Amino acid sequence: MTDSADEAIAAKALLPAGLRDLLPPAAQHEARIVEQLMADFGRHGYDRVKPPLIEFEEGLLAGPGAKLAHQTFRLMDPVSQRMMGLRADMTLQVARIAQTRLGKAPRPLRLSYAGQVLRVKGSQLRHERQFGQVGVELIGSLRAEADAEIVLLATEALTNLGAEGLTVDLTVPTLVPALFRSLGLDEATQRAAREALDHRDAAGLAAIGGAAAELLGRVMACCGNAPAAVEALAAVELPAEAEPERQRLATVVNLIVSAAPHVQITIDPVEQRGFEYQTGVSFTIFARGVRGEIGRGGRYRTLAGEPATGFTLFTDTVIESVPGPAPARRLLLPHGTPAAQAQRLREKGWDTVAALEPLDDDAAEAKRLGCSHLLRDGWTVEV
Amino acid sequence: MTDSADEAIAAKALLPAGLRDLLPPAAQHEARIVEQLMADFGRHGYDRVKPPLIEFEEGLLAGPGAKLAHQTFRLMDPVSQRMMGLRADMTLQVARIAQTRLGKAPRPLRLSYAGQVLRVKGSQLRHERQFGQVGVELIGSLRAEADAEIVLLATEALTNLGAEGLTVDLTVPTLVPALFRSLGLDEATQRAAREALDHRDAAGLAAIGGAAAELLGRVMACCGNAPAAVEALAAVELPAEAEPERQRLATVVNLIVSAAPHVQITIDPVEQRGFEYQTGVSFTIFARGVRGEIGRGGRYRTLAGEPATGFTLFTDTVIESVPGPAPARRLLLPHGTPAAQAQRLREKGWDTVAALEPLDDDAAEAKRLGCSHLLRDGWTVEV
Structure with missing residues (x-):
């Protein structure tokens, strides 16, 4: 190798900040997790769709997509001379498919998706600029059963992967706006109240004064x-306008608890941050010991006005919440092992590694190549 | 729905040329094919790696990457203020990983990969600008066994998917250059000969005249x-410089035939187009009735000078060469089916679809939702 080749290789090793290579065994572990999640979603009747990595900017950034505009890489399309965006999120792409190509498919429509997204900059919680999303959308039902199905599916699929210490934080981001409306708060007071609620700042809330401060504080x-x-919330005397929100939350919690009593649910009825486009019960999933959320979801309306709910799991945090990959059972085959024999061993569950030339010391070679076993005189021998 | 929402939805339905949504069941079918290929590669000791979708331009387009420069979308990285490229091919990314992050991993190094690539424009054979690549690289061995392993792995994995009528076109793109050197052809004659060979133009080749024309023609x-x-090629009297190329081709063919006599192999010893960077036995895989190649591969040297070989399969053409997806066994569950019962049915292999509200006519609803069966009084009933 020449010096200039050395330099070229060193330069190639550098990746832009927030982008990385997944190596063995992490890459396979991630893929297995994604496919196992997708298989679970499929077992609950969710059909996979796969939107493209890039779309026209207008489509990608319309409506709720606007909040990701500053996080979206732009590309000029030489074919159409129009600007395209590299997706920063898949949920709106799936909603688009539901409205357009699957606009006439029977409702409720259950769709699943998995893929990579790219962001212009990393965030404090997520340095990565490329990460995976795996999720579902359930479109066309306003029922509480739909809200519950979504939460149950997320927690069941994560539990099947071995995730422990899951917590679902439930909220109804439409509850506080309903309270604001019925309390007749002016805009400045609403802003102050919102600010205090966002920071769970009881003193700030009390400073608003009057019946509003007391109700919101309770x-x-x-x-x-x-x-x-939920019982505490049921005891608060609410204006009629907020009643359906409270009722829905209670119904959904009941449905979840009766189907999956082991799932730990917390509620936080004034949580609204990150749920600006949600129109009903919404949630965030955390796992014990994992920094940041591993998924989030909730009820919304599509651009066509259809009721919908869904969730997205983030593969990078999901991986942190589940056990690591099992060590491979890998068998070194001596040079010239007949193809049929190798095939039989693979059918018995071995991963095989073929020696490409005759070996002096098969045990040393097996160890060097990371094989747990070798084939000697037709017998599998542990290394 | 308002008119303007209608218009907004219609606008969103449009995707840039060469980009598309995969819908059910195609998206799941593609994912299953990719994961089954990757599982087969894993069973042969190939470890998965996952490079990022974007990299710095210099890294992505160095060396052999230069030929894809005009096909690569460019992005400005706001973090580093440097240009990045959206990958148009994954093989060079995997070779980069082998040289850098896995530079000290034991050889031979077996790596696999699967992912999406993007091209600035579609080609005549492939209109799509986004497509999937699934492949392997075997790095660090010069042996003919390595060449054969790669061809056998590709054909075995495709056969396991149900592909029929596979043909492997083998070539040695270094054979003709070796002949040119030993014949001492000047550059103009080389160009004329290359042109005639590329078009299998016997008359054009004969026009070169002399011993060169006769040898190249044979x-x-x-x-x-x-x-x-192969036997015909063995009967041609070749200059010594070309002997190793011919010998290697014959050895590789023998290894493939003895391991997998059912694989149809053709050889085309003057084929060189698309193999400009290959340094030994190379191949293209076709399937009966499928337009365009479903995969290609061959021997090369990494930037660090290591001998390597590998192949890439293209998911869009692979899909055309294998049977379509099996119809789902999907079971409609009545409203309120206990969670534990639903779970048991899924464990028995059913995909379940939960009715979100009480049904008047369960059979009609099952049919409407595309379920093959429904659960009635605890029994699974065909619809």
């Missing part, structure tokens, strides 16, 4: 483990 | 099914 206090927090 | 005629064509 609602804010109803956070914590369900069902206790 | 070699060009040795194309067709192995082993007959």
Whole structure:
């Protein structure tokens, strides 16, 4: 190797910040997790769709997509001379498919997806600029059963992967706006109240004064483990306009608890950040010991006005919440092992590594190549 | 739905030329094919790696990457202020990983990969600008066994998917250059000969005249099914410089035929187009009735000078060469089916679709939702 080749190789090793190579065994582990999640979604009747990595900017950034505009890489399309965007999120692409190509498919429509997204910059919680999303959308039903199905599917699929210590934080981001409306708060007061609620700032909330401060403070206090927090919320005297929101939350919690009593649910009825486009029960999933959320979802309306709900899991945080990959059972085959014999061993569950030339010391070679076993005189021998 | 929402939806339905949504069941079918190929590669000891979708331009387009420069989308990286490229091919990324992050991993190094690539424009054979690549690289061995392993792995994995009528076109793109050197042809004659060989133009080749025309004509005629064509090539009197190329081709064909006698092999010893960077036995895989290649591969040297070989399969053409997806066994569950019962049915192999509300006519609903069966009074009933 020449010096200039050395330099060229060193230069090639550098990747842009927030982008990385997944190596063995992490890459296979991630792929297995994604496909196992997708298989679970399929077993619940969710059909996979696969939108393209790039789309026209207008399509990608319309409506709720606008909030990702500053995070989206742009490309000029030499064919159409129009700007395209590299997707920063897949959920809106799936909603687009539901509205257009699958606009006439029977409802409720259950769709699943898995793929990579790219962001212009990393965030404080997620340095990566490329990461995977795996999720589902359930389109065309307003029922509480749909809200519950989504939460249950997410937690069941994660539990099947071996995730432990899962918590689902449920909220209804439309509850506070309903309270604001019925309380008749002016805009400045709403802003102050919103600010205080976002920071769970009881003193700031009290500073607003009057019946509004008291009511909002009581609602804010109803956070914590369900069902206790749900019961506390039920005891608060709410204006009629907020009643359906509270009722829906209680119904969904009941459906979840009766189907999966082991799932830990907390509620936080004033949580709204990150749910600006949600129109009903929404949630974030955390796992014990994992920094940041491993998924989020909730109810929304498509551009066509259809009721919908869904969730996205983030593969990078999902991986941190599940056990690592099992060590491979890998068998070194001596040079010239007949193809049929190698095939039989693979059918018995071995991963085989063929020696490409005669070996002096098969055990040393097996060890060097990371094989757990070798084939000697037709017998599998542990290394 | 308002008119303007209608218009917005219609606009969103349009995708840039050469980009498309995969819908059910195609998206799941593609994913299953990719993961089954990757599982087969894993069973032969190939470890998965996953490079990022974007890299710095210099890294992506160095060396052999230069030929894809005009096909690569460019992006400005706001973090480093440097230009990045959206990958148009994954093989060079994997070779980069082998040289850098896995530079000290034991050889031979077996790596596999699967992912999406993007091209600035579609080609005549492939209109799509986004397509999938699935492949392997075997790095660090010069042995004929390595060449054979790669061909056998590709054909075995495709056969396991149900592909029929596979043909492997083998070539040695270094054979003709070796002949040119030993014949001492000047550059103009080389160009004329290359042109005639590329078009299998016997008359054009004869026009060069002399011993060169005769020898090249005889070699060009040795194309067709192995082993007959290999035997014909063996009968041609070749200069010593070309002998290793011919010998390697014969050895590789023998290894393939003895391991997998059912694989149809043709040889075409003057084929060189698309193999400009290959340094030894190379191949293209076709399937009966499928337009365009479904994969290609061959021997090369990494930037670090290591001998390597590998192949890439193209998911879009692979899909055309294998049977379509099996119809789903999908079971409609009545509203309120207990979670544990639904779980048991899924464990028995059913995909379940939960009714989100009480049904008047369960059979009609099952049919409407595309379910093959429904659960009635605890029994699974065909619809």
